[in-house]
Amino acid sequence: MKKETKIILLSLAVLALWIYVVFYKITDFRDFTSGIHRQPIPGFVQQAVIWLLPPIETMLILLFLKKRWRIYGFLLSALLLTIFTFYISFGLAGAFGKLPCGCGGLIKDLSLSQHIIFNLVFASLSVLGFVLCYENSDTSHHLFLNKKKKYITYTPQTESKYFFNQFLTYLFKTIYPLKFALFPRSGNECLNSYRIKRGLKMITGGWQS
Numbered sequence: 001m002k003k004e005t006k007i008i009l010l011s012l013a014v015l016a017l018w019i020y021v022v023f024y025k026i027t028d029f030r031d032f033t034s035g036i037h038r039q040p041i042p043g044f045v046q047q048a049v050i051w052l053l054p055p056i057e058t059m060l061i062l063l064f065l066k067k068r069w070r071i072y073g074f075l076l077s078a079l080l081l082t083i084f085t086f087y088i089s090f091g092l093a094g095a096f097g098k099l100p101c102g103c104g105g106l107i108k109d110l111s112l113s114q115h116i117i118f119n120l121v122f123a124s125l126s127v128l129g130f131v132l133c134y135e136n137s138d139t140s141h142h143l144f145l146n147k148k149k150k151y152i153t154y155t156p157q158t159e160s161k162y163f164f165n166q167f168l169t170y171l172f173k174t175i176y177p178l179k180f181a182l183f184p185r186s187g188n189e190c191l192n193s194y195r196i197k198r199g200l201k202m203i204t205g206g207w208q209s
Helices: 005-029 029-037 043-063 066-091 104-111 112-136 156-179 193-206
Strands: none
Touching: 005 029, 005 043, 005 066, 005 112, 029 043, 043 066, 066 112
16 A cells, blocks of 8 residues: 555544544534533533633644645644543542533543543554654645755745745835835836936936926
């Protein structure tokens, strides 16, 4: 099986999980908030989870819609599932006393031990997807140095630098000459325009209106 096919299958598996989770939260938001309020965590943390978790999970889904951002989707999925697994593990160890399940749908019928196994399976799939994306020659350049090509290609930093340089180029080559330069111009065709000639004559004292 080709590596790209494996990545697509892993993407579908991880997407199926998060689409189901987000769909449950949106369609039964009251049950979701009730489950969070039952958790043994401070009230401000509960509110943060209620209002931040659904948008984050929705963003995770959107990351899979574009090929070059799938690696970030796998990474975020692995991170969230790892956090959930540690939380449930602490509860299973008795750190929080009795830990009620805050999940919904079919997942809430699982025991804490089954939850951990379930999370670890999908966390492993997410990590595997991340590794395959990194090793894929078409996507490994997103985060790291592409050693095969011997040069650094796309990264978020280089993209930001590129747009910043483009902005400076536009600022100093377009806006500055048009608005602030001594001899404003609108293009190469204006180099010999009436405005340029008038400015030169004013400086040399040769202009008479």
